[in-house]
Amino acid sequence: MKSTLKLSLKANEKLYINGAVIRPDRKVSIEIMNDAQFLLENHVLQPEDASTPLRQIxxxxxxxxxxxxxAPDARDMFRKSLPLLLASFGDEHILASLKQVDRMVAEGDVYGALKTIRSLYPAExxxxxGGNDREKLRDFEPLAMGAR
Structure with a gap:
């Protein structure tokens, strides 16, 4: 049995599906009836807001x-950045979640990985x-930023 996902979009609210940008001119509900990689506009992080290690990843x-x-270049950047990020945290919950993120990305569940990272923002x-990771995080440097 296929699962469907119903989304409600406001007028002019963007939805990114498999690289396409969709923007309805009025309020609309849509059903995604098969597997698709998508991102809602309110989950899109602007380059200037990628100001912490988790936001950068x-x-x-x-x-x-x-x-x-x-995507191939971004995947390579993720593979290079993740070990640096793992070395930057001492919090076991964050480390376990980042390992889960790595597994999700390897399995093609990028949306799930993004959702997991968003859930870690308060811990970060x-x-x-002032937690025990403060000094380490200050030394974290991203590999690249701001690709538009």
Whole structure:
């Protein structure tokens, strides 16, 4: 049995599906009836907002969904960035979740990986504000930023 996903979009709200940008001119509900890689506009991270280690890795994975032609390069960047990110955190929950993100990306579930990363933002914020990862995170440097 195939599962379907019903989405409701407001007028002019963008939806990114398999690299295509869809923007309805009025409120609309759509059903995605098969597997598709998609991203809702409110989950799109702008380059200037990729200001923390997790947001930087999120941005890299986001490129894979929004720009299928650039997906191989983004995947390579993810593979190079993930070990640096894992070495930057001491929090076991974050580390376990990042390993899960790695598995999801390997299995082609980039959307699930993005959702998992978004769920880690509060833990990352706590680490940045004074947790035991603060000094390590300050030294984290992304491999690349701002591909538009």
């Amino acid at each position: 999120y941005f890299i994975l986001q490129v894979m969904l929004m720009n299928p032609q650039g 914020q706590a680490a940045l504000q």
